[in-house]
Amino acid sequence: LTNCTDSFEDTNTNPYGISLESLTQKNNHIGTKFAPMFANIIRVEPAWNYQLQQNLNADIFSGYMTAPTPFAGNINNQTYSLVNGWNTFVWIDAYDSSAGNGIMPHAKDIHDIVEASGDENGEKFVHLANIIKVMAMHRVSDVFGPIRYSKFNDFATSGEYDSQETAYKTFFAELDAAISGLEAETESTQFVAFDQSSFQGDIAKWRMFANSLRLRLAIRVSKVDPALAKSEGEKALASAAGLLDTENMQVDMGGFVHPIETISNVWGDICMSAEMESVLKGFNDGRIEKYFSAPEDPSLGDYKGIRMGIEIDAKTQYGSHSKIGEVVQGTSKVWMTSAEIHFLKAEAALRNWAGAGDAKTNYENGVRASFQQHGVSGVDTYLTDATSTPADFTDALNTDNDYSYTSDVTIAYNEGGSPEEQLEQIITQKWIAMFPDGQEAWSEFRRTGYPRVFPVVINNSGGTIDTDIQVRRINFVDSEKNTNGSNVDIAISYLKGPDNGGTRLWWDTGNGNF
Amino acid sequence: VVTSAQDGSPLPGVNIIVVGTTIGTQTDFDGNYNISVSKGETLRFSFIGMKTQEITVTGNTNINVQLQEDAQQLEGVIVTALGISKEKKALTYSAQEVGGDELTKVKQTNPINSLSGKSAGLTISKSSSGLGGAVKVVLRGNASTTNNDPLYVIDGVPILNNGNGANGSEPGTDIFGSQTGNRDGGDAMSLINPDDIESMTILKGASASALYGSQGANGVILITTKKGKEGALSVNFNTSFTVDNVISLPELQSEYQSASVGQPIAENGRVSDPKSWGAKANGLKNDADSFFNTGYTSINALSLTAGNQKAQTYFSYSNTSASGVIPENRLLRNNITLRETAKFLGDKIDVSASINLSDQRIWNRPTNGLYSNSLTGHYLNPVGIDRDIYKNKFEYFNVEDNMMDQYASSFDENIQQNPYWLTYRSPSKDIAKRVLANVSVKYQISESFSLQSRGSLDNSFFTFDKRQYAGTDPVNSGENGRYVLEKTENSQQYIDLIANYSDDLSDNLSISALLGASLTKYSIGDKVYLDSGRDGLGLNYPNIFNIANFENTNNIYQSVGNREVQSVFASANFDFKGMLFLDVTGRADWSSTLVNTDSESFFYPSVGLTGVLTEMLSFPEAVSFAKIRASYAEVGKDIPVYATIPLYGINSTNTGVSPAPFAPIEGETLEPERQKSFEIGTEWNFFQRRLGIDFTYYNTKTLNQIFFIQAEPNPYGYPQNIVNAGEITNNGFEVVLSGKPVMNDNFSWNTAFNFAQNDNKVKSVHPSLQDGEAIITARGVNGYEYSLIEGEDFGSIKARSLVRDENGTPMINSSGTLMSTDFETVAHAQPDFTLGWNNTLDYKNWTFSFLIDGKFGGDVMSVTEAVNDKYGVSQATANARNRNGGMINVVDENGASSQITAQEYYNAVGGRDGMLGEYVYDATNVSLRELSVGYRLNIENSFIQNMNFSLIANNLFFFYKDAPFDPNIAASTGIGLQGVDIYNQPSTRSIGLNINVNF
Structure with missing residues (x-):
């Protein structure tokens, strides 16, 4: 009877599948790994995935946006009852390779395929994958702290976590290797077919992006490890790879619309925050027209935001407040703005790093770059405004939610101010410029305390998150606890406290900024 | 003579x-x-x-x-596995036969529904999709993590019962359902003409179905169809007409109006407050049944038989036409069957050939789940806002777009739309066509030796066409509308060859044995799926439903599952003096799915022994018959297709390439699922068979279950590993009591009582699954989760609940928010035991029959109630507002008493993501399932031989029910959404007339 089963191999082969051999044509066995990596940093499809990956955590914790919807009976991330079922998507989009997810598994695939082939020509793909991986994973680390990173490519140790410190040091090492490794590859066109970014396969620009990322991360660790920060930061400022100070890093969304557009203007599930209203209206900032739309209810005035963590019975109560505006239209998503580079340099100057230039100039260049990016005029007047300060917030429906902005930060650069005062200006303007990327904004708020994100009114954290100190991180996800429990236990020991939303990350020292 | x-x-x-x-x-x-x-x-x-x-x-x-x-031969013979007829007294396992008249007495559009309550150990859940819907059948409890559907066999040949994609058939389905509506694709059994069925035999245990090997692990339902009879031409015409009405609707309140009453309604129909937490008012109306129509079902069947000693013909035609209780839901079905039986070569060769053709069209098959379901918008309609406004005007002219647009009170949470928009501007059509052809040839070589061969071809073609017009909620549709076109083909080719031998080995011992081989090829879900999707425009030009009009190709794919099984089987039955019977069977299957595993074949043995006590010992005269039986069997199931040859696939949502979703762990082999089952039973008859009792105890263990676990690190990037692990046990007993308490010339009473108890436990799951939990339906952002948890009953429903103090008072935290538990098991849907009581009373020409069906124990959950509560439309919220000044007593963490408003309470507890643990109900229910009164008119010496008139009723009422919905209705016939009501279509009560005429 064994003869009759000869055809079994064919029968049991999915006729619509692709074998690895067939994928090697046109280097697709490597190239196709990049598509999900581009897709999963700020994941656009399906929109609800982004809603859980970033919108209902970092985008609201950063003081950018607030949901008018009382999800789960208003007991959710907004009122500090961290919803594990939501926040798990931050992790899934990075680690799970099913259904179009995944960063780490695909980066690892590229590494493995190139290593197995022994073809040195493939090394550039490993470097490019590592740059994207660092871009993705520092964000994930900034949510949880410890992550599975440096030991991920080895089967035996794949489940083990790095402390956030180790992860960051690995990021620096990988960026450094990529910047030098790609130096000789700038003429290569092999990446053109797979590059979904605005760089269109230009390796020189990828080096520039890697170097810019190095500067971002150097600033991030400036409080916890000033020496490391200074050395990495100065390396970035001096590198021949250059910095991304004239163009934005954008990634094509493959025909999909920006998820915030869908979440805000189609579903009505995210609105302007109270902080954005206070700062933009207080500053008479022209970018408000681009970032937000006028409320559907004209009685609310020209723009109206919602404070996070308030009592909401029904979506209709605050549903007609300002939605997100044309900033989320178009065909691509922004990974890094050129404005940010200027603000990073401004802070570097403030910290006296070599090659950073002058803080004021960098600061003003950052604001200019942001106005230019959004096609807003009047930047010169804006930069000289030394009197406007963030407005106090009044809730349209409930005076219990009113809040006075706790500082009188101004726009015009205050060179005579203390470093602390100057830093508040830099970070406040950086916060405006990086909109709508709440992940980076939330990290910088936690590091510096700027801008002055309002505390919640209702705190359902059960005492784990202090209302005044605010949410500092998100606890490890259930899927990891369930399948990788012993390693999660070790990861928890890397934290400075219990595995909850009140524990500060490694770079979040809680000490003064200087 | x-x-x-x-x-x-x-x-x-x-x-x-x-x-x-x-x-x-x-x-x-x-x-x-x-x-x-x-x-x-x-x-x-x-x-x-x-x-x-x-x-x-x-x-x-x-x-x-x-x-x-012969009293000892009881009801004579029964059809068993592979179509073998056996004397019932010789059976070594429990098998129950349900006659065709019992199935057609109170006719159902899906004949399987008629089995409910008629057999011990058989649990039937109707799909909530109404007309033409699939049926979930579980025999003796769930045994598998992948599939618990029994095998259906028609005239000895296994058929496919795969439908066209039942919702929830795959893990991961959540309570939102699909954006185009949770679909029930129907099943192939629903395409069978009930009038063609002579009888059904239910083989519940592995012992009975061991000869089917890998196909019979979940039990077998054997269907014997009618065939032509020798003698004069006979014509039978049957017509039934029933009127269907909804029952078990949720209770809606009409005391408190929405705050939007009195406020202007926007141009697009939006109201200012979609919820109903406003002031108390008089004269409000809120009829839950106002959306539903009175449905009807009309079945007309004609059958002709003719034949002589040598050849017989059976022909039937039936037409089913039905109109559902949901507006615009209609069904039209035509079935044609032709069967020829003939004898050749001096009656030595028997040939039988049949062909069945079915064509079914269903318009607007109702859906469940939260998305694209008319019932959410209907039930949640703001109290005090006249539903007729939205009924009379479901669309308005959108001046800016220069086209019609949806007129709806709210798109709140994207789960409600105007129900009439969904009715008229989101139409769907399901077409199912089926060809089933069978040929059987039997050659009686000598008195004791015969050869038989059967072949069948079973092809089903399904088309699903759904058109969502521009203006549909953008969560579910592109801006210019959405078009889904799906074409699916299922096919099965089967051929077997069986040699039969029966002879007397000595005066006391006789044997009947068979040896056979079979080959089956399957191609299931051979599908082309074309969907314009819900992103962006969807369609380039609005409301033009044509695949050339797709804006992008992000949502199209092709799939197919191919499989081939080759089998060799043998059985031997020994009969010692008609008092002791021994059955031994064995079957080996070679399955294509097992390629690249350690063994492509697997062997299934069974052994059974029956002793007829009344032949061996002497009993008082009252005992007419007694036997005991015991059997042991192993059956199993092969593994999912392609599992051993994982290939990359093109993503349907972007142009990327993904690794196979799962693969075996490197260096490990997969094995078929294996079920070991032991069964013991006894059967007694008293008083010339006026009273009978049949008792069965069984114990099954299902091992080597298929689990999907997070992948071991692997170089190909498979996210999951497919592994064998775990054990699920079922043990229970079944009692069938039958009696004829009254039997005389004019009056007789036949009664049968079925009782079944089943204990269904998950003994173990894969050790890498933390907390011993395999999640089947993940909670996602919702409040419902369905898992298999080690040590618990099969199918744990998990949810959050209120934290209560020792007095049961809900607790609040320092912010004044109600505290909730974490997700924990709150319910198991499976009943502890089931009862069916079937009665027929005959008085002269009158027949009265009724069936009482009961399920006891188990719990179910209602998402419908939770969402209705949150919106303040349920009667429960009105009651809460009428009580205690509308306040709910709570305590804070220090034990101090406090109060919150009913609205605050339901806002936290209700909703799809609320504390659904508060929405768990006892599933126990007892209903009058069937009732009929018939009169038989015998006409002497006339063209018409006799006529039967009967009044029939189905699902008349519940004697007892705790849940706010009919717990016998399943949100899904797949494995994913069990024991939960998510705006399911309500159950219906049918009353009508059946007329049967014999010519």
């Missing part, structure tokens, strides 16, 4: 042989026979169900014989 001693009727087909020779014959249709014998020879007359008689020829040329009924 050979006649029956009991009623004098002629007996056709009686075997007559001259003892000691091979000379023999059979009686014809009128019981006549002719045979040449010499004086002194002995004729042996044998007929199944009758005592064999021997008569020595003394010189008479005319020997009339009256055969006595």
